[in-house]
Amino acid sequence: MKIYELSFLKNGVKAKKIIKAKNLNTAQSLALKQNLNILELTELKKESFSFFKISNQDFILFFKEFSFLLEAGLSVLEALAELEKSSFKKELKKTIKTIDExxxxxxxxxxxxxxxxxxxxHSELALIKLAENTGKLSYIFNQIVLIRQKITKAKKSFTKSIRYPLIVLISIFISFIFLILFVIPQFKDLFDNFNIKxxxxxxxxLQTYDFLHSYFFLILVLVFIFMYLFVIFYKKFYFFTLMSDYFFLKIPIISKLILYYQNYHFFSVFSLLLKSGISLNKxxxxxxxxxxxxxxxxxxxxILSLLDQGLELSEAFRRVKIFDPLVISMLNIAMKSSKLDILSEQIALFYETKQENIMEKxxxxxEPFMTLFVACLVLLLALGIFLPLWEINNIHSF
Incomplete structure (x- = not known):
């Protein structure tokens, strides 16, 4: 995929836009489909255009400072100039300069x-568009900070929850492979020298050792190929993504973690958008x-289709069958009391609590399961090694 810079006229003013396309003709077609008056279309080389991602920490800090400067009475361009001067990070400075240009x-x-x-x-861009129409720039940018903080908090909580189990599982797997490949062979030669059953x-x-010794690297390569292809297909093909996400929601326990995390994120953003003055449907x-x-x-x-058909919000949420009855009841109360933004925030906290509870369980x-698993593994290896040794000792003693 190549990167092109498009110069075009918008309301009589020259503007620029970045387009990603396979070739120049495709980029031109994409621009024409958007009814853009093309002035110039040039390919950006890798050295002149690089992808980088602003960290969540820098993102939050930028919008906090931006909001503060706007509240202090500076214009958007003046605030950006001040932030560009004070920024010590090259990526953030370059991004601010791009916005200014x-x-x-x-x-x-x-x-x-x-x-x-x-x-x-999309929700963050919607808020910026809302700021343009209402003029509440400082307030809206504070809302963007809150949305990103909630998303970051949810991700950190989820990552922290699964980190320990993953580390333990990986450690056990590596230990097992090491013992099979490097400890068992030491005894294999000894057992082969004695004619015992x-x-x-x-x-x-021993059969596990023979199999891994012969095919370990092949298995490793196949696993990496599978993971690589899975990521590529997941990113490129919508149907594959849809089926994969459906499969994840059928895995016991994991499905609940995904559902609670996504619902928490959805209602957090929904609540903040409502508080910012955006209509219910938007x-x-x-x-x-x-x-x-x-x-x-x-x-x-x-839900959007059901609302267009004239159904009430609580009924529309009930029909999709992914929300708890308590949530449906709270939405029903929210519509009657006109406090949907407040109760949506409470629903988000409800799902956050459920996610934390299931992770605690x-x-x-x-921990006891892993301890039991390690104990069984050690017992298996000990019996597999020492039972033949005892047999050999009995033969020699006889």
């Missing part, structure tokens, strides 16, 4: 941010865009 070329504030390296979500456990261990639409699981996203999109069970 985009604005000077006549792009709107939302377009200028969209064409930068901030990688804003080996116990079943020892035979299983808030739903932009909150749905932030959901990563494609199967859940499809389910949530059905998993962690409370995983």
């Amino acid at each position: 985009n604005l000077n070329l006549g792009q709107s504030l939302s377009e200028a941010f969209k064409n930068s390296h901030f990688n804003l979500s 080996l116990p079943l456990i020892t035979q299983i261990l 808030a739903l639409e932009f909150a749905i865009f932030g959901v990563k699981n494609e199967f859940l996203k499809n389910k949530l999109t059905q 998993i962690l409370s069970l995983i």
Whole structure:
């Protein structure tokens, strides 16, 4: 995929935009489909255009400072100039400069941010567009900070929860492979020298060693190929992504973690968008865009169709069959009391608590389970090695 810089006229003003396409003709076609008046279309070489991602920490800090400067009375361009001067990070400084250039070329504030390296979500871009229309720039940028903080908090909580079980499982797997490949062979030669019938456990261990010794690197390569192809297919093919996400939601325990995490994220963003003054349908639409699981996203999109058919919000949520009865009840109360934004935040906290509770249960069970598993593994290896040794000792004693 190549990168092209498009110069075009918008309302009589020259503007620029980045287009990703396979070749120049495809890039030109994409520009024409958007009814853009092309002035110039040039390919950007890798050395002149590089991809980088602004960290969440830098993202939050930038928007906090931006909001503060706007609240202090500075214009957008003045605030950007101050932030560019004070920034010590090259990537952030370059991004701020890009936004400044985009604005000077006549792009709107939302377009200028969209064409930068901030990688804003649909909901965050919707808020910036709202800021353009209402003039509440400082307030809106504070809301963007809150959305990103909630997303970051949810990700950190989820990552922290699964880190320990993953480390333990990987450690056990590596230890088992090491023992099979480097300890068992030391005894294999000894057992081969004695004409004795080996116990079943020892035979299983030796056969496992023979298999891994012959095919270990092939298995390793196949695993890496499978993982690589899975990632490529997941990113490139929508149907594969949809089926994979559906499969993840069928795995016991993991499915609940995914569901609670996505619902927490959805209602957090939904609540903040409603508080920012966005209409119900638009808030739903932009909150749905932030959901990563494609199967859940499809389910949530059905809510918009059901609302268009005239159904009440609580009934629309009930029909998609992915929310708890308590949540449906709270939504019903919210619509009657006109406090949907507040109760949506409470629903988000409800799902956050459920996610934390299930992780606590998993962690409370995983430690004894891992201990038992390691004990069984050690016993298996000990019996597999020492039973033949005892047999050899009995033969010699006799």
